[in-house]
Amino acid sequence: MVKVAILGYGVVGSGVAEILTGSGGDVRKKADELIGLKYILDLRSFPDSPLAEQFVKDFSIIEGDPEVNVVVETIGGVGAALDFTERALRAGKSVVTSNKELVATHGRRLLDLAAEHGAVYLFEASVGGGIPILRPLSDCMAANDILEICGILNGTANYIFTRMVQDGVPFEQALKGAQANGYAEQDPTADVEGHDTCRKLCILSSIAFGWHVLPEQVATQGITKITLEDEAYAAACGHRIKLLGRSIIQEDGSLCAYVEPHFVSVQDPLGGVEDVFNAIKVKGDATGDVMFYGRGAGRLPTASAVVADVIAAARKMERAGYRPWQANRPEGVRSPEQLESRWYVRLASGSFSGGQLLTRPGAAEGEGAYLTPPMSRQTLEAQLRDQKVLSVIRVLD
Amino acid sequence: MVKVAILGYGVVGSGVAEILTGSGGDVRKKADELIGLKYILDLRSFPDSPLAEQFVKDFSIIEGDPEVNVVVETIGGVGAALDFTERALRAGKSVVTSNKELVATHGRRLLDLAAEHGAVYLFEASVGGGIPILRPLSDCMAANDILEICGILNGTANYIFTRMVQDGVPFEQALKGAQANGYAEQDPTADVEGHDTCRKLCILSSIAFGWHVLPEQVATQGITKITLEDEAYAAACGHRIKLLGRSIIQEDGSLCAYVEPHFVSVQDPLGGVEDVFNAIKVKGDATGDVMFYGRGAGRLPTASAVVADVIAAARKMERAGYRPWQANRPEGVRSPEQLESRWYVRLASGSFSGGQLLTRPGAAEGEGAYLTPPMSRQTLEAQLRDQKVLSVIRVLD
Numbered sequence: 001m002v003k004v005a006i007l008g009y010g011v012v013g014s015g016v017a018e019i020l021t022g023s024g025g026d027v028r029k030k031a032d033e034l035i036g037l038k039y040i041l042d043l044r045s046f047p048d049s050p051l052a053e054q055f056v057k058d059f060s061i062i063e064g065d066p067e068v069n070v071v072v073e074t075i076g077g078v079g080a081a082l083d084f085t086e087r088a089l090r091a092g093k094s095v096v097t098s099n100k101e102l103v104a105t106h107g108r109r110l111l112d113l114a115a116e117h118g119a120v121y122l123f124e125a126s127v128g129g130g131i132p133i134l135r136p137l138s139d140c141m142a143a144n145d146i147l148e149i150c151g152i153l154n155g156t157a158n159y160i161f162t163r164m165v166q167d168g169v170p171f172e173q174a175l176k177g178a179q180a181n182g183y184a185e186q187d188p189t190a191d192v193e194g195h196d197t198c199r200k201l202c203i204l205s206s207i208a209f210g211w212h213v214l215p216e217q218v219a220t221q222g223i224t225k226i227t228l229e230d231e232a233y234a235a236a237c238g239h240r241i242k243l244l245g246r247s248i249i250q251e252d253g254s255l256c257a258y259v260e261p262h263f264v265s266v267q268d269p270l271g272g273v274e275d276v277f278n279a280i281k282v283k284g285d286a287t288g289d290v291m292f293y294g295r296g297a298g299r300l301p302t303a304s305a306v307v308a309d310v311i312a313a314a315r316k317m318e319r320a321g322y323r324p325w326q327a328n329r330p331e332g333v334r335s336p337e338q339l340e341s342r343w344y345v346r347l348a349s350g351s352f353s354g355g356q357l358l359t360r361p362g363a364a365e366g367e368g369a370y371l372t373p374p375m376s377r378q379t380l381e382a383q384l385r386d387q388k389v390l391s392v393i394r395v396l397d
Numbered sequence: 398m399v400k401v402a403i404l405g406y407g408v409v410g411s412g413v414a415e416i417l418t419g420s421g422g423d424v425r426k427k428a429d430e431l432i433g434l435k436y437i438l439d440l441r442s443f444p445d446s447p448l449a450e451q452f453v454k455d456f457s458i459i460e461g462d463p464e465v466n467v468v469v470e471t472i473g474g475v476g477a478a479l480d481f482t483e484r485a486l487r488a489g490k491s492v493v494t495s496n497k498e499l500v501a502t503h504g505r506r507l508l509d510l511a512a513e514h515g516a517v518y519l520f521e522a523s524v525g526g527g528i529p530i531l532r533p534l535s536d537c538m539a540a541n542d543i544l545e546i547c548g549i550l551n552g553t554a555n556y557i558f559t560r561m562v563q564d565g566v567p568f569e570q571a572l573k574g575a576q577a578n579g580y581a582e583q584d585p586t587a588d589v590e591g592h593d594t595c596r597k598l599c600i601l602s603s604i605a606f607g608w609h610v611l612p613e614q615v616a617t618q619g620i621t622k623i624t625l626e627d628e629a630y631a632a633a634c635g636h637r638i639k640l641l642g643r644s645i646i647q648e649d650g651s652l653c654a655y656v657e658p659h660f661v662s663v664q665d666p667l668g669g670v671e672d673v674f675n676a677i678k679v680k681g682d683a684t685g686d687v688m689f690y691g692r693g694a695g696r697l698p699t700a701s702a703v704v705a706d707v708i709a710a711a712r713k714m715e716r717a718g719y720r721p722w723q724a725n726r727p728e729g730v731r732s733p734e735q736l737e738s739r740w741y742v743r744l745a746s747g748s749f750s751g752g753q754l755l756t757r758p759g760a761a762e763g764e765g766a767y768l769t770p771p772m773s774r775q776t777l778e779a780q781l782r783d784q785k786v787l788s789v790i791r792v793l794d
Contacts, residue, residue, distance in 0.1 A: 019540055019683065124537060129684075130538075130541075130681070130683060130684030130685070130687065131684070131687055132529075132533035132536075132537030132538065132687070135532065135533065135536060135537050136529035136532065136533050136537070139529075139532060139705060139708075139709060140521060140529030140532050140533070140702065140705050141527075141529060141701070141705065142704075142705045142708045142709075143416055143700075143701040143702075143703075143704035143705045143708065144527075144701050267669075269666075269669060269670075269690060272664075272666060272669050273666075284527070284701065286416065286527060286697040286698055286700065286701030287526075287527030287528070287691060287692065287697075287698045287701055287702075288527070288691065288692050288695075288698060289691060289692075290527065290528055290529070290689075290690065290691035290692075291688075291689070291690035291691060292687075292688075292689060292690075293666060293687065293688035293689075293690065294684060294685065294686060294687035294688060295684065295685050295686075295687075298685075300683040300684075301683055301684045301685060303540075303683065304538070304540040304541050304681065304683030304684055305537065305540075305684075307539075307540035308536060308537050308538065308539045308540045311536075311539045311540065312536060312539075
């Protein structure tokens with residue numbers, strides 16, 4: 001009998017409890033061993049919950065209970081979550097989490113700590129919610145060298161873009177709508193400034209390339225400056241604007257890793273990804289492009305990914321843990337400054353020599369929008385010097 | 398040191414040998430243990446191959462060599478492949494295959510045989526080529542009840558449709574082009590009559606629903622009757638024609654499983670899947686729709702999926718084998734006769750009452766094409782009695 005403790009009874013934690021208890025019959029049927037929920041750690045009291053007896057407020061009860069084999073950490077952040085994760089792993093308990101910030105910043109050390117103590121540290125739910133991505137990347141594509149990862153990793157940002165295009169509302173209003181619908185936090189910074197995408201890209205890159213890529217190494221640009229005018233020009237040339245996290249292996253073995261809005265062709269499978277959906281395209285040297293698509297967030301999708309990891313941990317698949325990550329390479333990540341691509345540029349006046357002119361209904365007098373030939377950002381900026389630039393967005397080619 | 402024997406030095410088998418030896422450095426790096434190729438079984442001789450010393454013609458050499466832990470079966474069919482697989486498993490050797498016909502027809506017994514002898518039987522490469530789908534479905538979605546599987550599972554059929562639409566060539570000519578390009582066999586029956594899709598659907602369904610679904614239980618319809626006129630009407634209403642394998646769980650626990658061409662909206666992620674690409678949409682009760690996309694065939698994609706299974710087997714992840722399949726349920730599969738959907742109908746003359754009229758340039762005098770309201774095929778056929786029906790295609794709603 002595998003006994004589970006859940007840390008944090010928030011959105012995901014309570015979803016995990018529901019799957020483990022409410023529809024637990026199915027989960028137990030599918031696991032090799034019976035899985036039982038023994039504790040829920042939360043500072044708050046839930047006297048009316050049917051699970052009231054499971055609640056504790058002191059982590060040392062869980063830490064000291066040898067019956068607990070698997071700890072589910074859904075606290076979030078890098079404070080108590082880090083402390084409890086370390087203590088659980090040191091006690092030989094496997095830890096399963098959806099906490100992308102913790103994995104992105106401390107993943108390597110926690111994977112090593114797990115291995116030292118005969119436990120596993122699993123975090124499928126930290127990227128793409130209920131979309132299976134980390135295990136396929138780690139195991140099923142093991143005979144490939146990964147060449148590139150390119151993904152729509154943040155459902156909130158994608159929902160905002162979809163509302164702007166489909167409802168014709170500007171960014172601020174689309175964001176308010178996302179907040180009203182529960183798709184965006186009251187403090188939406190991590191979503192709209194790209195930090196959330198950056199963390200997920202770091203986790204994907206660390207698994208794909210085998211060494212710990214840190215968030216501060218990844219040039220990250222958000223979506224707050226995207227306007228309805230930009231969306232109109234994108235549509236006019238068969239594109240959508242998407243916030244992408246990209247990580248591309250370079251000839252010298254370094255990574256070009258960054259987060260930026262892109263013009264994406266509607267012909268590209270990523271271009272058709274709408275609303276809160278996520279999609280992650282992985283290019284392997286043998287498989288070519290493979291894409292994983294689904295709801296990137298939400299209570300039950302994320303909780304079901306956590307529970308799948310609990311089942312994996314319960315089946316004692318120590319050998320099925322992720323491979324260890326090698327140390328971070330301080331010089332191993334390049335900015336995309338030298339990465340050549342076409343660009344969308346919008347100018348208050350003037351023109352872009354050699355660019356393909358775009359048009360939109362209702363354009364302001366003198367406004368000019370263009371798709372440029374492929375060039376680096378540096379070259380582009382040199383050409384744009386002395387121009388009144390309203391927007392610059394990279395094209396995914 | 399894990400020693401591997403490859404049975405059959407054809408397209409996939411030689412790809413596996415190439416990955417295990419040529420670029421073997423990378424594969425060995427990623428596996429826990431060194432993986433070495435010891436034998437290749439083929440009736441032909443390859444005296445000039447750099448691997449000439451590995452070739453044998455007698456399976457009993459492999460069967461009797463206790464050093465061989467993993468056997469790769471890429472012979473195909475259900476003759477020698479079945480015999481050798483059984484003998485390898487009985488000898489306690491794990492078997493990895495891309496042979497969809499063998500898995501679809503004998504998978505349950507071979508999984509049981511593997512379990513009895515402490516081995517694993519793995520077949521990720523049998524569905525979707527290099528796309529990771531069976532392990533994600535089996536492990537990562539383990540906390541879900543699967544509600545539906547719907548996939549474009551045959552790259553040849555999809556390539557033919559794409560050529561018809563993009564090049565305006567009729568079916569026969571598109572098929573010839575596919576053969577000339579190596580995308581279709583000289584005998585294309587299995588691809589164009591839907592048998593290949595049917596086998597893959599059976600494997601997916603058996604993994605998703607936990608009991609062995611057999612090909613003869615699945616109503617299967619091919620693509621040979623699709624015309625350019627049908628493609629023109631599909632385009633006229635924002636659809637593409639795709640050959641889909643579908644398996645939908647019913648309220649009574651039975652499956653509605655079938656293979657048929659469908660009108661698929663270009664808004665649906667499946668509608669944008671072109672050329673030889675495959676895509677498999679899985680609906681879980683917790684995750685909602687999740688989709689897996691990539692090249693469904695090809696030498697290196699398929700071989701890389703085989704090698705990933707070899708690595709999994711080599712890591713002695715006995716517990717990571719697929720769950721056993723329960724026995725086939727003779728009454729467990731329904732035909733889609735009662736499955737309500739909209740329909741595309743094309744009539745030589747006359748009209749369809751209540752249907753949405755479609756138009757195309759150059760339509761023959763009197764020809765009428767319609768999208769009907771949702772109804773079963775039985776109801777539809779009653780309404781079409783006494784009409785001159787040219788085409789009937791189900792709409793994916």
